[in-house]
Amino acid sequence: MWRSVASNALTLFIVILVVAAGVLAWGRQEYSGPGPLTEAICFRVEKGASLSAVSRGLEAQGAISDARIFRIGADYSGKGSGLKFGSYLIGPGSSMAEVLDDLTASGQSTCGREINFRIGVNAADVILRELDPATNRYVEVVKFDPAVEAVPQAYVDVSGEPDVRFRVTLAEGVTSWQVVEALKRAEFLTGEVKTVPPEGALAPDSYEVARGDDRQALLDQMAARQAAILADLWAARVDGLPYDTPEEALIMASIVEKETGVPEERPQVASVFINRLAQGMRLQTDPTVIYGITNGQGVLGRGLRQSELRRETPYNTYVIDGLPPTPIANPGKLSIEAALNPAVTEYLFFVADGSGGHAFAATLDEHNENVARWRAIEAERGQAEEGGVQGN
Template identity: 75%
Template sequence: MWRSIASNALTLFIVVLVLAAGLLAWGREQFGGPGPLEQAICFRVERGDSLSAVSRALEEQGAVSDARIFRIGADYSGKADDLKFGSYLVLPGASMAQVLEAITVGGQSTCGREVNFRISVARAEVVLRQLDPATNRYVEVVAFDPATEAAPAEYVAVAEADDIRWRVTLAEGVTSWQVVDALRRAEFMSGEIAEVPPEGTLAPDSYEVTRGADRAALLALMAERQAATLAELWANRVEGLPYDTPEEALIMASIIEKETSVPEERRRVSAVFVNRLEQGMRLQTDPTVIYGVTRGEGVLGRGLRQSELRRETPWNTYVIDGLPPTPIANPGRLSIAAALDPEESDYLYFVADGTGGHAFARTLAEHNENVARWRAIERERGEAEASGVQD
């Protein structure tokens, strides 16, 4: 009898173990397998939310199939207490394990709203964007120039939110004065800027910041990044360049940056200036003259006068020989690379061609023909504007 009872108990114990193992395997499959979400969502974890509240919200929004399994998986993996406040992108088919990873490990919102303070040559503007989960792309909500426009209601309503991502984007070709002037108007930043950094030493790039970030610290990061880029590219420069220091290369890069916005032209423009330097010709480039007039403090906003082309300033390359004494803007990586690896060509001249690019020439006669064509294009455009005709 006892032998029978023991046998039955052992059998029952084995069955229970098998069932438990099966249940555990099923739970693991549910936790690690593809989730039920059909369309991406932006899931928000509120400050102070409990795991129970989060798991229920995930189930209600269709991101997980079972809130209890999600909680058990979080406990089992030791992440139950690691929830991070913010908004997170949950992709279609994301497993419970992937959802848990997103809301506990990242610690940085990957969804929701972003404010990008874009500093360009023409203006600095605050852009509020919202991520569209369906396309995983940001959609612009509102934009304004803090120098001339009041903050719109859409921006004011969300500017104090804790989960807003903040970014400062510096465009290629802006001057250091323009950067400092814009940052001083960035109300979401703090701290004083003692002086304008040397021209050319700030790296055009996109910088993620936090609300209240120190302005001087951001400028230091920009300078550190530019110095690293210059050092890297200088170390890999081609031989025989007509400048001897990284600083001279940076000056050349700034001129290239201001002369063309077409990436494919940068090395060719660089070749023109290198060829002119090697032949003892003056660079004769308008952007350097403009810098001599403005000192980088804003945009000239008009054409150059003949008197300005003749005026002697340290930057007027129609008057001086060689390179100007400083950069005339903050060049990007592509322009620095072009200055240190120009295209192999014998071009000595270029002028705008009406398409956004330039026509290049080897001789002055060819160049004069290109200039004549450009002048004709300018006249046609002027006549069209005068008559109200649109392209």
């Protein structure tokens, strides 16, 4: 009898072991195998959320098949206490192990909402956008100019949420005064700016920031980035350039920046001004004249008058020889590179060609023909301006 009981017990124990092994294998497969998601989702981990609450939320949104297995796997891997607050993009078919890695790896949100404060030449605007998990692209929710528009309620509702990401983006060609004035209106930043940075000293780029960051610290970061870009490109410059210092190259880069918005043209535009300097010609470029009028404090908003083209200022390159005393804007990396590695051409002139770019010429006769074509285009468009062509 006892032998029979022992045999039955042993059989039951073996069965239990087999079942347990099967359950364990199934659990491992559920944990590490492909997940149930057919489309990406954006999953938010609340501040202080427990592993239990997160696992239930993942199951409710269809990201995992079983909350209990997720918790067991998280505890077994030692990552159960490492959940990071934020919003995370979970891709289709992600396993529980991959989902856990998404929620614990960096602590930096990979989806959700982003506020981008863009500082442009003509205006600054704020864009609230949200990532669409299905396309992995941001969708604009609201856009407004804080200088002239009331703050939309949609912005107010989300800007204070702790996982919203903030970004400040500088367009190429903005002036330092424009940057400082715009940053004063960035309500998510703090601190005062005592002085406007030197013209040209700030790198146009996109900067990730956090609510409460200091404005001056951000400007210092922009200046450090520009200094590094200029130093690297100055070290790699070609021979024979008409600059004695990196600062002079930065002045030329700012002129190139303001003369064309077509990246591919920048080396040719730089070559025009370098060729003029080599031949003792004046630069004769409108953007420098405009800077002498505005001091970089906003845009002129109209065409130049003949009297302004004749008036002597340190920035009127129709009157002065050589470069103006300072940059006239903050040039981007491509313009600095063009100033230090210009195209090799015989061009001395350029004028708009109607396509958004310019027609270049090596002789005055060729240039006059290009000007005539441009004036005909302007006449056809009904946009001829008083005072002549805004070109060079």
